[in-house]
Amino acid sequence: MYFRIRMSNNWNYIYFIAKKLQRKQLVTDDSLQGNKKAAKPITRIAILSISLAMIVNIVTIAVVEGFQQEVSRKVIGFGSHISIQKSGEISLMESAPLMKSKKLEETLARIEGVTHVQSVAYKPALLQSRGGETQKEILGVVLKGVDKNYDWSFFKTYLKEGKLPDFTDPASTEVLISKRIAADLHYQLGDTINAYFVKQKPIQRQFRIVGIYETGLEDFDKELVFCYLPQVQQLNDWGISAELIVEDSLYFGNLILRAQVSGGNGNYRYDWGEGYENTPVIAIYPQKDTTIRLIVADYWTFLDEPTGSPDNPKSETAIPDTTWLQIKVKGDKLSTSPFSMDSEGNLKKHFLSQDGLHYEVKAGAKTVDLEFFPGHGSYQEYVGSYELSVADFSDIENQKKNIEKAVEFNPDFRQQVKVNSIKDNQHDLFVWLSFLDVNLAIILVLMLIIGIVNMGSALLVLILVRTNFIGILKAMGANNLFIRKVFMIHTGQLILKGMIWGNVIGIGLCWLQYQFHIIPLDPKVYYLNTVPIEFSIWKIGALNVITLGVCLLALFIPSLLISRINPAKSIRFK
Numbered sequence: 001m002y003f004r005i006r007m008s009n010n011w012n013y014i015y016f017i018a019k020k021l022q023r024k025q026l027v028t029d030d031s032l033q034g035n036k037k038a039a040k041p042i043t044r045i046a047i048l049s050i051s052l053a054m055i056v057n058i059v060t061i062a063v064v065e066g067f068q069q070e071v072s073r074k075v076i077g078f079g080s081h082i083s084i085q086k087s088g089e090i091s092l093m094e095s096a097p098l099m100k101s102k103k104l105e106e107t108l109a110r111i112e113g114v115t116h117v118q119s120v121a122y123k124p125a126l127l128q129s130r131g132g133e134t135q136k137e138i139l140g141v142v143l144k145g146v147d148k149n150y151d152w153s154f155f156k157t158y159l160k161e162g163k164l165p166d167f168t169d170p171a172s173t174e175v176l177i178s179k180r181i182a183a184d185l186h187y188q189l190g191d192t193i194n195a196y197f198v199k200q201k202p203i204q205r206q207f208r209i210v211g212i213y214e215t216g217l218e219d220f221d222k223e224l225v226f227c228y229l230p231q232v233q234q235l236n237d238w239g240i241s242a243e244l245i246v247e248d249s250l251y252f253g254n255l256i257l258r259a260q261v262s263g264g265n266g267n268y269r270y271d272w273g274e275g276y277e278n279t280p281v282i283a284i285y286p287q288k289d290t291t292i293r294l295i296v297a298d299y300w301t302f303l304d305e306p307t308g309s310p311d312n313p314k315s316e317t318a319i320p321d322t323t324w325l326q327i328k329v330k331g332d333k334l335s336t337s338p339f340s341m342d343s344e345g346n347l348k349k350h351f352l353s354q355d356g357l358h359y360e361v362k363a364g365a366k367t368v369d370l371e372f373f374p375g376h377g378s379y380q381e382y383v384g385s386y387e388l389s390v391a392d393f394s395d396i397e398n399q400k401k402n403i404e405k406a407v408e409f410n411p412d413f414r415q416q417v418k419v420n421s422i423k424d425n426q427h428d429l430f431v432w433l434s435f436l437d438v439n440l441a442i443i444l445v446l447m448l449i450i451g452i453v454n455m456g457s458a459l460l461v462l463i464l465v466r467t468n469f470i471g472i473l474k475a476m477g478a479n480n481l482f483i484r485k486v487f488m489i490h491t492g493q494l495i496l497k498g499m500i501w502g503n504v505i506g507i508g509l510c511w512l513q514y515q516f517h518i519i520p521l522d523p524k525v526y527y528l529n530t531v532p533i534e535f536s537i538w539k540i541g542a543l544n545v546i547t548l549g550v551c552l553l554a555l556f557i558p559s560l561l562i563s564r565i566n567p568a569k570s571i572r573f574k
Contacts, residue, residue, distance in 0.1 A: 054502020145232030337364020
């Protein structure tokens, strides 16, 4: 009756008895004979199992979270959260050109959640090694053209040597390459790279290394080289590029003026001042000072098709280019004397500039001064894609939808484009990363099951060992619920002890790896060169709460054994 009246619902007494049982377990108990002595090692094993389960689970969560975060962050660093490219293109690095639109850029920058907008372009290239003539090596890479607005914050972290490129100079040839590429081609900081590009005629360009980076993301480190955007735009032959030349031969005594054009779709039309026509050549015999202007565009079917413009929805042609020729006649301007020719029958030219764009030709008593002004090209009006950074990566799909709406319903932008997130552009990689969540769940469940089984076994042993004690409590009036509470609290203390040790050791191991990168990885297989660690306080906290809760719930079934113990028999139990 004492228990029923004074102690049945008093948790202070329950904690007191459980604490005494805990202290009894920690000292030598000579009264326990035979199989009763198994209680101490079994409880130690139970504590150890909980500790190991917590260590494995904490390390697993930290590594998986770190792996997902680090790989995602590096992949995004090489690209962006969201990209906008020409509709119908599959590969971001081989997409058709997209006409630049200042109005679109301003619209995108105003979208809530968008933190940065930048334009980029890609171009495959072959880099030649720096070795001797007998040791030349060729490596295929992709040039990523960026401009002065590019966000370099990611590469500031992984810059190993030199500095980031400065693209304020329009003629900049600076490049940023990876440590892997530099090692493979024997390059050092400050060296000049020979790059070759496959076009109708292979061409060579030279770039100067000003910075070397290393991210550990092997697939990207061995491929991407960063250079100035106009270099890539021009190499891709985007838009139209036109210039005028005077051929060495004559046409019935007249100078032959020919247009040299590249880019576009290859089907060109020429405006010499009287509208577009198919004639790329005219013959002239200058007798007065004049300026010849030529506009070159491409077309698909008709000469009077609209020329390219990002704001013209009917236009599928390139933006035209304009080139000029300034002619000055000196001496007898009305003279009809033939032009001077050399011994090989070519027009004799007296060059006035080193670039060959300014020279004189003689025709008897007069001299014709020819100065050429090649077109600047319309390639700078095109980009490969727009890259957008967003504030919240976890909400990237909603951000993508908002950007799609802004593009589709923008009356100032009529091009057919598609909006992709980084998960679309790197689909296989992010699918693989998502599979890690499945592995994480399996490991967590298995570790919890191991802990539950061991703690259940420990509780059964404790009950069997304390059968006499349980009988005495029942004889004094304690009910089954009271006794189960005592043993649940007692076992819960063991669980907490194991969890505390597991947290200390698990977090300690993660901290050591985070600080000193003790365990390396093969970047060819794992994309990273060391095991990454990411501490998530709320996940570790949730793990502790779930572990404690599940283990205590799982102990409910073994504790039912208490109700089957008969006081009369158990008191005689030795």
